[in-house]
Amino acid sequence: MPGVLRQGHLSVWVALAVLILFGVLRYDNFASAYNLSSFLGYNSMFVVISVGMCLVIMTGGIDLSVGTVAALASVVAAMLSPQGLIVALPGGVAAGLLAGALNAGMIAGLRLPPFMATLATMLAAKGAALSLSDNRTVPVDWASDFTALGMNKVANLLPWTILVALVVVVFAWVVVQRTSLGRTVLAIGGNAEAAHLMGLKTRRAEVFVYLFSGACAGLAGVFLASGYGAGQPLEGAGWELAAIAAVVVGGTLLTGGMGSVPATVAGALLFGLVFNLLNFENGRGTFSLSADWQSVIRGLFLLIVILLQARLGRPALKS
Amino acid sequence: MTRLDPRLAGLLVALAALLVLNVAITPNFLNMQTLAVNASQVATIAIVAVGMTLVIASGGIDLSVGSVMAVAGALAPMIFLSGWAVANPGLGLVASIVLPLLAAAACGLFNGVLIAHLGVQPIIATLIFFISGRGIAQVLTNGQLQTFTNPDFTWLGTGRILGLPVQGWIALAVTVVIALVVRRTIYGRYLLSVGGNERASVLAGAPVARVKIATYVIAATLAGLAGLIVVAQNSASDAARIGQLMELDAIAAAVVGGAALSGGRAPILGTLLGAIFIQLMGYTLIANGISDEMTLIVTAAIIAVAVWLQRGRRV
Numbered sequence: 001m002p003g004v005l006r007q008g009h010l011s012v013w014v015a016l017a018v019l020i021l022f023g024v025l026r027y028d029n030f031a032s033a034y035n036l037s038s039f040l041g042y043n044s045m046f047v048v049i050s051v052g053m054c055l056v057i058m059t060g061g062i063d064l065s066v067g068t069v070a071a072l073a074s075v076v077a078a079m080l081s082p083q084g085l086i087v088a089l090p091g092g093v094a095a096g097l098l099a100g101a102l103n104a105g106m107i108a109g110l111r112l113p114p115f116m117a118t119l120a121t122m123l124a125a126k127g128a129a130l131s132l133s134d135n136r137t138v139p140v141d142w143a144s145d146f147t148a149l150g151m152n153k154v155a156n157l158l159p160w161t162i163l164v165a166l167v168v169v170v171f172a173w174v175v176v177q178r179t180s181l182g183r184t185v186l187a188i189g190g191n192a193e194a195a196h197l198m199g200l201k202t203r204r205a206e207v208f209v210y211l212f213s214g215a216c217a218g219l220a221g222v223f224l225a226s227g228y229g230a231g232q233p234l235e236g237a238g239w240e241l242a243a244i245a246a247v248v249v250g251g252t253l254l255t256g257g258m259g260s261v262p263a264t265v266a267g268a269l270l271f272g273l274v275f276n277l278l279n280f281e282n283g284r285g286t287f288s289l290s291a292d293w294q295s296v297i298r299g300l301f302l303l304i305v306i307l308l309q310a311r312l313g314r315p316a317l318k319s
Numbered sequence: 320m321t322r323l324d325p326r327l328a329g330l331l332v333a334l335a336a337l338l339v340l341n342v343a344i345t346p347n348f349l350n351m352q353t354l355a356v357n358a359s360q361v362a363t364i365a366i367v368a369v370g371m372t373l374v375i376a377s378g379g380i381d382l383s384v385g386s387v388m389a390v391a392g393a394l395a396p397m398i399f400l401s402g403w404a405v406a407n408p409g410l411g412l413v414a415s416i417v418l419p420l421l422a423a424a425a426c427g428l429f430n431g432v433l434i435a436h437l438g439v440q441p442i443i444a445t446l447i448f449f450i451s452g453r454g455i456a457q458v459l460t461n462g463q464l465q466t467f468t469n470p471d472f473t474w475l476g477t478g479r480i481l482g483l484p485v486q487g488w489i490a491l492a493v494t495v496v497i498a499l500v501v502r503r504t505i506y507g508r509y510l511l512s513v514g515g516n517e518r519a520s521v522l523a524g525a526p527v528a529r530v531k532i533a534t535y536v537i538a539a540t541l542a543g544l545a546g547l548i549v550v551a552q553n554s555a556s557d558a559a560r561i562g563q564l565m566e567l568d569a570i571a572a573a574v575v576g577g578a579a580l581s582g583g584r585a586p587i588l589g590t591l592l593g594a595i596f597i598q599l600m601g602y603t604l605i606a607n608g609i610s611d612e613m614t615l616i617v618t619a620a621i622i623a624v625a626v627w628l629q630r631g632r633r634v
Contacts, residue, residue, distance in 0.1 A: 062442070106623060113580050115380070116626040119567060120619040127615030135612070241382070241446055248443055292457035299451020306439055306447070 011308060012250050012266045019273050027280040033157050035276070041150070041159035041227060043272035045070070045220040046242060047265055048165045050250075051172045052216030053243040054264040055209045058176070060189040060256030061107065061114035063210065065121035066217040067239030069099040071232060072129035073221025078138040078231025081146035088146050089222050096218015097211060099125050104210040108203045122240070129233035138231035150227025161223045168216060173261040181205055189256020245298075246271055249305045274301055326577040326629065330592050337599050345606045351482055353602075358487035359476075359552070361598040363545040365490040365591050367565055368572035369497050370538030372590040375573050376501075377534045378514040378582030379434060379441035384569060386452025387426045387539045388546030388562030391419035393456040395547055396465040396556045399472060412471050416547060423543025424536050426452065431532030449566070456558035465556040476552030486548045490591070493541060498587040507585070510534060514582030571618065572597055575625040597621065 023030040049066045056063045077092030099121055106117035140146050153159050176182035184205040187195035196202045220239075225231045250267035252259030275294060282288050289297075341348045367384050374381045395415045398404055404411025426448055433444035478485040501507035509530045512520045521527050542562070550556045576593030577586040597618060604614045 110627055112623065112626045115580055116570075116574055116622060119570065120623040120626075122567075122619075123615045123622070124619035127612040127619065130615070131610065131612035241449060244442075245446060245450070248446075290458070290462060292454050292462050295454030296451045296458060297454075299447050299449075299454065302450065303447045306433070306443060307437070 011305075012263050012270060015305075016266050016270050016273070019270065019277060023273070023277050023280065027277075027284070030276075030280060037153050037157050037159055039272060039276050040162040041153075043269060044159065044161035044165040045223045045227075046239070046246065046268045046272060047162075048168055048216045048220045048223070049213075049239060050243045050246040050264050050268040051165075051169055051261060052213035053240070054247045054250070054252055054259055054261055055172060055176070055185060056114070056213045057244070057247050057252055058185050058189050058256055058259045059206060059209050060192065061206070061209065062118065062244070063103065063213045063217075064115065064118040064240045065099055065103060065125055066213060066220075066243055067236035068122050068125040068129060069096050069214060069217040069236075070221035070224060070239060071234065071236040072096075072099065072125045072132070073218040074225040074235065075129050075133045075138050075221075075231035075233050077146070077222045077225040078140045079132070081144055081225070082141040084144045085146050085149055085226075088144075088225075089149065092222035092225070093215050093218040096214040096216070096221065098214070099217070100211040100214020103214065104207040107210060108206040126233075133231060133233040135233065137233070138225075140225055140229050140231070142229070147226050147229060150223055150225070159227075161227065164219070164223075168219065169261060169265055172212070176261055181208060185209060186257055186259075189258070191257070242271065243268075245302050249302065251309070271298065271301075274298060324577070324586065324589070327586065327589050327592070329628070330576065330589060330596060334592060334596050334599070337596065337603060341599070341603055341606075345603060348606075355479070355482065355484055355487075357595075357598055357602055358490075359484040360602075361594050362484065362486035362490040363548050364565070364568045364572055364598070365594040366486075366493050366545045366548070367538075367542050367562075368569040368576075368590045368594050369490075369493055369587055370541035371566075371569040372573040372576070372578050372585055372587055373497065373501070373510065373534050374441070374538045375570070375578045375580060376510055376514045376582055376585035377531055378517065379531070379534070380570070380580070381430065381445045381535065381538050381542075382442060382566045383426065383430060383445040383448035383452055384538065384542040384545075385562035385565035386449050386456070387423050387542040388549065388565060389453045389456035389558050390426065390459075391423045391543035391546035392550040392556050392561040393460045393465070393558045394419040394422055395472070395550055396467050396469075397459065399469055400465070400467060408471070412469075415472060416475075419547060420540055420543045423546070424540045426543075427536035427539025428532065430539065431535035434535065435528035435531040453558065456561075460556065460558050462558070467554060467556075469554075473551045473554050476548050476550070486552070489544070489548070493544075494587055494591045497537075501585045501587055506530065506533060511583055511585060514584070516583075568594075568597070571622050574629075575621060577629065579629060593625075 029035055049070065053063055053066060073092040073095045076095040077088045080088040080091040103118050103121050106112045107114050149160050176185065184195065184200045184202060187200055188202050188205055192202060224235060246267035247264050249270060250260060250263035252264060274297060278289060278294055371381060371384065398418055399411050399415035404415060430445050430448060433439045434441050474485060476486060480488055509525045512525055513527050513530050517527060546561055549561050572594035573590045575596055576589030578584055578590065600617060600621060601614050604617060
């Protein structure tokens with residue numbers, strides 16, 4: 001399987017395996033159905049946005065707007081929830097696609113730098129979410145089937161959201177590995193000008209990645225509204241950086257041109273797992289780390305991964 | 320500078336137009352109070368944005384400024400509320416300003432070393448401290464809000480000189496000093512050359528690593544200063560909130576002021592004007608009864624237009 005266990009990505013799988021093993025051996029309820037399903041349910045949002053971010057970063061771009069776009073989509077989905085999941089889910093994703101189209105227009109059309117274009121969309125989406133929701137959380141309609149997506153589980157174990165997320169992951173992976181679109185995505189990140197001169201449809205690929213990332217953020221917003229019963233205009237702060245961190249931990253270079261969708265998923269799960277293990281450790285009562293420590297540890301973790309990557313014979317990133 | 324940069328001129332025209340518009344439509348616009356309110360609100364953003372402009376000029380980005388503000392802002396009250404500082408008020412006050420600035424500088428050193436010596440991309444390197452810095456500040460303060468009364472310290476954020484807030488003067492002084500540093504020192508020359516073409520700078524023998532590290536240290540120290548001002552202004556230190564989203568405000572001000580993310584340009588005066596422009600635009604909308612949410616959307620549009628205007632231009 002090319003790409004899954006390639007050398008650069010091996011470390012994230014090893015780290016994931018070690019942490020899982022550690023959890024299983026140390027904590028009684030770690031491998032319980034309850035922990036597994038709540039872990040997967042919560043992290044399906046981050047898996048989805050990280051995969052969208054991964055494709056964007058493969059082109060050498062970045063999408064800072066995913067957090068506020070997810071918040072916007074959660075508001076839209078909650079407002080549409082009386083019409084049921086069949087309307088609210090596409091509605092939320094459509095809100096994400098709209099933001100993605102705005103990014104794509106600015107980046108592929110007007111040739112604005114992705115960092116600034118998506119920063120503008122980040123602010124605009126936050127403004128839109130706040131004005132749509134009147135600056136309040138928007139309760140969902142509990143009578144409809146909308147909350148089934150975020151709260152029901154298959155066989156009492158796998159949340160629907162993680163299954164939907166899995167579909168997105170497989171889609172992204174197939175696109176990257178098996179289609180000319182995916183090769184173009186990687187070619188742009190490798191050398192945009194060369195890719196363009198070779199006759200690759202680089203604009204089309206750029207439009208695709210930003211639309212996809214927007215749709216992923218929209219989907220994450222739907223998960224949020226459905227799983228927590230409310231559209232939350234102020235949620236999603238810092239999600240873009242969590243997604244970027246997951247992509248980086250998964251071994252994808254921010255300069256683009258390479259990367260792995262499965263390793264990104266592993267990166268996202270790894271971050272979730274660190275929190276999960278910390279909660280268990282606190283639960284044992286031998287020592288207690290306040291919630292404030294979690295971000296310190298998350299940063300340390302990112303530092304260690306980056307130092308390892310810098311040491312593991314990667315060519316220096318000097319332009 | 321023999322003639323005015325056309326971008327700076329454009330920004331000045333836009334700013335003048337906004338002022339004229341305000342004089343025409345905003346009630347009570349032309350009074351000292353309006354000036355003081357705007358100056359005190361824009362000062363911290365301008366101070367951080369000036370440092371950010373240096374980082375951007377080097378071809379980098381610094382996402383950690385807000386967290387650095389939180390660290391400095393958390394440390395200051397801890398120092399002047401300590402028993403030692405209460406016993407030695409004069410020294411205590413000095414220490415509560417100098418030590419947080421040193422801590423901020425150390426954060427910048429950390430960023431700079433990761434970037435210059437380990438070749439970590441700036442956005443990733445500063446992401447580490449963005450994530451963990453605020454956590455460190457919260458751990459330091461046990462996640463508690465620290466409130467205090469210390470007139471000497473709060474003067475930084477509430478004092479007035481010639482009717483204008485102290486922090487406004489500080490922002491102005493920082494801008495002038497850094498603009499001179501960029502224009503008149505060897506460091507400034509090296510900075511623009513590193514941002515313009517790093518490889519060529521290495522080959523030409525410029526101390527690229529040292530220049531980059533110095534840049535992140537300066538940016539972080541300025542962020543620390545801004546953190547102190549915020550704490551002084553509120554007579555309280557809330558590690559969870561100080562400097563939140565500051566990195567974005569600062570980047571926006573720098574870019575509206577004419578900095579190019581590709582590096583090689585350090586329009587310090589432009590950054591100050593950019594910060595003032597964004598501030599005044601927000602003030603105009605709010606003073607005329609347009610909601611906060613719209614202000615965000617308008618800010619987004621300003622950023623997009625500013626970036627679009629400088630697209631492809633590289634001086």
